[in-house]
Amino acid sequence: MxxxxxxxxxxxxxxxxxxxxxxxxxxxxAFILLLVFGLMILFCVRYRKGSKVERGNRLGRTWRVEVAWxxxxxxxxxxxxxxxxxxxxxxxxxxxxxxxxxxxxxxxxxxxxxxxxxxxxxxxxxxxxxxxxxxxxxxxxxxxxxxxxxxxxxxxxxxxxxxxxxxxxxxxxxxxxxxxxxxxxxxxxxxxxxxxxxxxxxxxxxxxxxGPSLAQEGEALFRSYGCSGCHGGAGTVRAPRLEGLFGRPVPLEDGRTVIADDRYIRDSILMPKAEIAAGYPPVMPSFAGQIGEDDLLKLVAYIKSLADKTADSAERPAP
Ligand code: HEC
Ligand SMILES: [Cu+2]
CATH class of the missing domain: 2.60.40.420 (Cupredoxins -  blue copper proteins)
Structure with missing residues (x-):
């Protein structure tokens, strides 16, 4: 071409x-470049050695120029x-x-x-x-x-x-x-x-x-990593149900409220102690180093797919 x-x-x-x-x-x-180089060349020519120009008087009050530029x-x-x-x-x-x-x-x-x-x-x-x-x-x-x-x-x-x-x-x-x-x-x-x-x-x-969708694979992982044991609603540990979680504001133990987005879910899995959901015991183990990025994405996709569902059994405690 x-x-x-x-x-x-x-x-x-x-x-x-x-x-x-x-x-x-x-x-x-480009404007500044041309301005600076233009003035430089202009002054080089104008005040070159031997040219007959006024060199004595410097300009007096220049604050207007200073403030303007x-x-x-x-x-x-x-x-x-x-x-x-x-x-x-x-x-x-x-x-x-x-x-x-x-x-x-x-x-x-x-x-x-x-x-x-x-x-x-x-x-x-x-x-x-x-x-x-x-x-x-x-x-x-x-x-x-x-x-x-x-x-x-x-x-x-x-x-x-x-x-x-x-x-x-x-x-x-x-x-x-x-x-x-x-x-x-x-x-x-x-x-x-x-x-x-x-x-x-x-x-x-x-x-x-x-093949299976990300969320479907996530669901299988949710069981194989043992998440469902606590979050499934049947176990002895009191853990929040994850249905309807995604996209909602979550009140935390320390008084803050965060939106349950991808980042929040990911951090909940890797650093559960950093943001503890209000009203729950901080018993979730960290899965850092055990779950790779691929599997994390699948788990997040699965929890996301639960956004429109509601858990019939567990109630989220009021903030
Ligand atoms: C030993 C029980 C236990 C296991 C196993 C467990 N969790 Fe949790 N999880 C909890 C508890 C209790 C909380 C609430 C306290 C907190 O935020 O740490 C929680 C919080 C969460 C939250 C934040 C929920 C909210 O309502 O804010 C997410 C997301 C989550 N877990 C996902 C997982 C995933 C995914 C797995 C498996 C990889 C998993 N959990 C395994 C007990 C568990
Ligand atoms: Cu690269």
Whole structure:
């Protein structure tokens, strides 16, 4: 192709906004660069050795200039700051109807799981025009999930979940990168994002052998790790039922209230002592080091799938 392409294709709902911010930053920087270098060159020529110009009198009162340039620079920084912060917050606040996709980074591949149980490695199929919410984590070191055509990148950090969302706007194939140096084959850690028409996407989903869904696998793990012994409502230990938990505010023993999101559930499993549900004994053992990221995602998906159910037996104590 003869044309010079300076930016990657714009293929997501965030792309145009991000490009405007980038253009504004570039514009402001270019303006300052030209101003400073322009004045430097001007003065070099004007006050060169031997030129006949007035060199004696320095300008007297300059506070107006000082205040003006300090004020204007400050204002420009504030505008850029709020602009960038607004964009950042929007990218990290997924709309309610978004489809969840789980991504686990590991040396050196991206493992992707669809809610229906379809799995992919280094490839992500998504439908065009539908919002997609990514829940990202890493199994070993810090990776970074970057799709230039969507203008998103987010670190995948071991031990925590990061969520962000995007909505693809153009059918096509786009490059996926790991944008955080993560070891020997970092440069090969990447893949392809395949954006499809919703009907093609549905056909693709159906053609995959889904196996059990994440939530179904989570349910099996919930039994095999012994969670159901306490949380099933039948045991002797008084433990909260997990039906209807996801997305609700949970009153804690120390008086705080937190929303039961992915992070809360994950932390409840790995660090049960950190946030103890009000009214319950702190007897849940920590499962840190025993449950890998893959299984954690499944357990979280299972507990999430209980969100619309209600436990018939146990009542949650009033806050
Ligand atoms: C020995 C009994 C026991 C076992 C085993 C156990 N839990 Fe718990 N769990 C509790 C108790 C008691 C609480 C409430 C006190 C607290 O927050 O630590 C709790 C709290 C929780 C919460 C927070 C619930 C809320 O209402 O805020 C989640 C989520 C959870 N457990 C998930 C699990 C999972 C998943 C497993 C298996 C990997 C598991 N638990 C195993 C006893 C247990
Ligand atoms: Cu990586």
């Amino acid at each position: 003869g044309s010079l392409q300076l930016l990657p294709p714009t293929a997501s709902s965030h792309a145009a906004d991000m490009d405007w911010l980038f253009a504004a930053l570039l514009g402001v920087s 300090t004020g204007l620079t400050f204002a420009a920084f504030l505008v850029l700051y709020f602009w960038g912060a607004d964009l950042y917050v929007r990218i990290h606040s997924p709309p309610g109807e978004a489809t969840d996709i789980y991504v686990v980074g590991k040396q050196w591949m991206w493992k992707i799981e669809h809610p229906g149980g379809q799995r992919e490695i280094d490839t992500l199929h998504v439908p065009v025009g539908r919002p997609v919410r990514l829940v990202l984590t890493s199994q070993d070191v810090i990776h970074d999930f970057a799709i230039p055509a969507f203008r998103i990148r987010q670190d995948a950090v071991p031990g925590r979940y990061e969520t962000l969302w995007f909505m693809p706007t153009e059918v096509g194939e786009y490059r996926l990168f790991c944008a955080e140096f993560c070891g020997t084959w970092h440069s090969r850690m990447g893949g392809t994002i395949v954006v499809m028409e919703p009907s093609d996407f549905q056909r693709w989903l159906d053609s995959q052998d889904p």
